[in-house]
Amino acid sequence: MTGANQFSTFYLDGQWFGVDVLDVREVIRHQEVTRVPLAPAAIRGLINIRGQVVTAIDLRHRLELSPRNPQQLPMNVVVRTDDGATSLLVDDIGDVVRVTEDSREAPPQTLRGAARELIKAVYKLSDRLLLVLDTEKASSVPAGARRSGERVD
């Protein structure tokens, strides 16, 4: 059994997602986020993890899902990337699951937009589907993304 088949899972808008467990540095509770004005809207801001300034990306926004209920505090899945650590904001944390290679399927071709780009594979589990994200792509925001606070005029 290789690490590539173990996924750290989490929930977003009722769907079940996962990233390679080897990419995950830590999972922590909600942290206070310092907003970065003028940043792309998917970047929620900066969090302080034991003295390290880490960029937090809202995966709901990144995947073009509906915005989170403001009362629901997101959890942080901190992943290692080429650009240092990045925190992915998710609704809730699931287990680390082990899946077999033969349950892997390519994502449906009918996916559109960011989901098509980010979802790397779909694993069929007995009762549900696990959508596995490309960690590097999920934790970066395209440069041309709309900036929050950018005026239209």
Next chain:
Amino acid sequence: MTDDELVSLVFVPGFSTAMKISSLSGRGVGMDVVKTNIEKIGGTVDVVTHVGRGTSIKLKIPLTLAIIPALVVATRGSRFAIPQKSLRELVRVERRPGENPIERVHGVSVFRLRNDLIPLVHLDQVLGLESEGNGDGTSDAINIVVVQADDRQFGLVVDQISDTEEIVVKPLSKQLQSISVFAGATIRGDGRIALILDVVGIAQRVGILSEIRNWVVGNQVAVAVQSPEDKQRLLLFDVRGIGRMAIPLPLVTRIEEFRPGQVEIVGGEDVVQYRGQAMPLTRLNSILACGNSTPPPESASLHVIVCTERGRHVGVIIDRILDIVEETLVVDRPAGRDGTRATAVIRGKVTQLLDPSDVARLRGNAIADGVEVA
């Protein structure tokens, strides 16, 4: 083996000259730890030693981990740090009913700073924060941070000015580095993060750069026509028993305020602890041969001009800051040998001048009194 190679042996793990080792010391680990950690953050360690003369150890640490002094400001509930090197001055303007200190030129806010017109930039507008929290529209004063971007000055309007702090600069991730108005981030004492503003980036973003350039060119032409002499920036202040005085602004490092309780007496001289040094405080009456010293009321806080000579701070106690002026200095009466100061007429009033030699003398006094302690 060259001398340099020999010296670098102290960094080898396990290298020790100790006769006895304990569980804590003498194991030859310390310098290795220093070198590894400094190199991990991209710095270097250099050791130069001369037998019988001493050893100097140089640590070079990259700027991204450097500690810089910065001013913390707030706008719309968010805090930002402005590096001290970009700061020129802070202006607080009271709002009076029926009077607006901010004027408009074709939709652009401007402010009369003494004789100059400087463009104003509202920080909340530049950062797209207008819709958040309460702005400064209701408060009774306007806080303007006058900053310098290259050769141009402009005023940054903020809601609140907090304090200066020594901050550790942390770089932003690559995806945020393209936002030119931020130079980095810092973690403050309470664990919260504040973004560090890049003044040049703000000037470029608001696009008033070209307008400022026109103004600067205009000003320079005007100055050139009026007076070919060099203008000097002077800090005007008032000292009880002496009167109005001026000191060239480049000689002033900082203006600070101390509580009388912070003053300690060392070797018969007043000293305060300032930035890790013992800084001697001088009352001007004691070095200037004029007037009698009237001690200030005990309860009042001390206003101190901090001057720096070769890395050492010297404090001069004054009573009141009057203004900062830009003037062509015409000395009416040069300094006399009996200790009288040079005088000049500044803004229509006779003013005594404090010059570099006075500052050097202040420092000399401090050393003579044995205050120079490491």
